[in-house]
Amino acid sequence: MTNIIAFKPRAIAAEPEEPPARDASIGRIVGLDAARALAVFGMYYSHVGPWAEESGTWKSFLMEIPHGRSSALFATLAGLSLVLIAGGSRPKTGRPMRQAVVRIALRSVLLLALGSWLVALGTSIVVILAYYGLFFLLALPFIKLRTRTLAILAVVFGIGGPMIIQWAWSSDTSWMEAIDAKDPLAMWSGEGVTSLLINGTYPGIAWMAYMFAGMAIGKLDLTKLAIQVRLLIIGPALALLGYGGAWLIGKFLPSADTSAMDAKWSAFDQAMSKALEGKDTENWTEEQWKAFDAEHASIYDLMPGDKGMGGGFDWTSLVAASPHSNMPFELAGNIGVAFTIIAGLVLLLGRFGKLRFWFAPLIAVGSMSLTAYVAHIAAVWFLIDHPANEVGYATGWRMWAVFVVAMLIFAPIWKRFLKRGPLEYPMHWATLPAKLVK
Numbered sequence: 001m002t003n004i005i006a007f008k009p010r011a012i013a014a015e016p017e018e019p020p021a022r023d024a025s026i027g028r029i030v031g032l033d034a035a036r037a038l039a040v041f042g043m044y045y046s047h048v049g050p051w052a053e054e055s056g057t058w059k060s061f062l063m064e065i066p067h068g069r070s071s072a073l074f075a076t077l078a079g080l081s082l083v084l085i086a087g088g089s090r091p092k093t094g095r096p097m098r099q100a101v102v103r104i105a106l107r108s109v110l111l112l113a114l115g116s117w118l119v120a121l122g123t124s125i126v127v128i129l130a131y132y133g134l135f136f137l138l139a140l141p142f143i144k145l146r147t148r149t150l151a152i153l154a155v156v157f158g159i160g161g162p163m164i165i166q167w168a169w170s171s172d173t174s175w176m177e178a179i180d181a182k183d184p185l186a187m188w189s190g191e192g193v194t195s196l197l198i199n200g201t202y203p204g205i206a207w208m209a210y211m212f213a214g215m216a217i218g219k220l221d222l223t224k225l226a227i228q229v230r231l232l233i234i235g236p237a238l239a240l241l242g243y244g245g246a247w248l249i250g251k252f253l254p255s256a257d258t259s260a261m262d263a264k265w266s267a268f269d270q271a272m273s274k275a276l277e278g279k280d281t282e283n284w285t286e287e288q289w290k291a292f293d294a295e296h297a298s299i300y301d302l303m304p305g306d307k308g309m310g311g312g313f314d315w316t317s318l319v320a321a322s323p324h325s326n327m328p329f330e331l332a333g334n335i336g337v338a339f340t341i342i343a344g345l346v347l348l349l350g351r352f353g354k355l356r357f358w359f360a361p362l363i364a365v366g367s368m369s370l371t372a373y374v375a376h377i378a379a380v381w382f383l384i385d386h387p388a389n390e391v392g393y394a395t396g397w398r399m400w401a402v403f404v405v406a407m408l409i410f411a412p413i414w415k416r417f418l419k420r421g422p423l424e425y426p427m428h429w430a431t432l433p434a435k436l437v438k
Helices: 022-048 058-064 066-085 094-121 129-142 147-170 174-182 184-189 193-199 204-218 225-252 259-276 286-295 315-319 328-351 355-367 369-385 397-417 424-430 432-436
Strands: none
Touching: 022 066, 022 328, 022 355, 022 369, 022 397, 066 094, 066 129, 066 204, 066 328, 094 129, 094 184, 094 369, 094 424, 094 432, 129 147, 129 193, 129 204, 147 193, 147 204, 147 315, 147 328, 174 184, 174 193, 184 193, 193 204, 204 328, 225 315, 225 328, 328 355, 355 369, 355 397, 369 397, 369 424, 424 432
């Protein structure tokens, strides 16, 4: 009797992906750092830079470019960084992935605490760090998803999020006030979960679109020229769809034309900022606010009527693309701008190594973006919100330029001697317990 032994062919191991070339890998790192620096400097401009004296002109258009787009770029980069911590295009598995998840969770809690503390100090800047901390926590369950799935989630949140925001603002908001009354974050800093998720400046229900978009491209191999070129096509296309689509719909639907509304809000914001300049409003009593409102009643005449506050669901507002409208067209346009900047800088600094010397100060600032961001909040706190002379300094081109130049000088000098920025070190040390995870 013959014994027949069936031999199964050995499974052929998949060939490992070739590691990216050193120049391409460095190009990705420094390109992302340069993009972070641009985002930070754009937020500097949004907070202390000059406002356009009139709207609807090329000058006002150029001056308003950083508004909204800088923080959106920062959020997209945050999503990208989140995925890179977990391995990027070659995701970690097992213990390394568990350690990465714990590390991200620790960073999230620290950012949430730091951001809330800065708000509690009383600053005129809408601090974004607490929002980012919450964004990281919300994104953690999705960290293993593929590029296509993450892109779909970005679309879902980019469309569904704004509709939820509109619904929340057009309905009875007493439930938000009830939550805030028991929310420790709201009692501490004034910005609680409802603000971070729905009715804040950077509402998570819509801004997760930026996070998921950043996570999606983080899953790609950004060192490859084909990926970079693809993003440089997708980016401008999304920007055209977002800003161009909103403009086109506004032309065909006069009720959706937001240009006049934007001009009114801009005038109101400028007048209010001027009236509050140098005042410590954080500690004002209700009587002081009433006195201020009575003295500056004319400012409120500039405020346009808002359908979104108790006047029913405002469908036309969904086609807005103005800064911080947090509507689908603005989200799409901002994501397009972020993709273009990220891919452009990674391509530029990856393919033309000699340019890294000239970009070195910008790259150094981006490598310590947390320090750079918090530094300008501290400067505004001392110079404008709580000045020693009780008068405060005027914002404008000069203050913005001083902030930018100061960081461009400080960051390279610091990096010459130390690896991480002043705030990046404690952030790193605080996440070291993640290495203990088995």
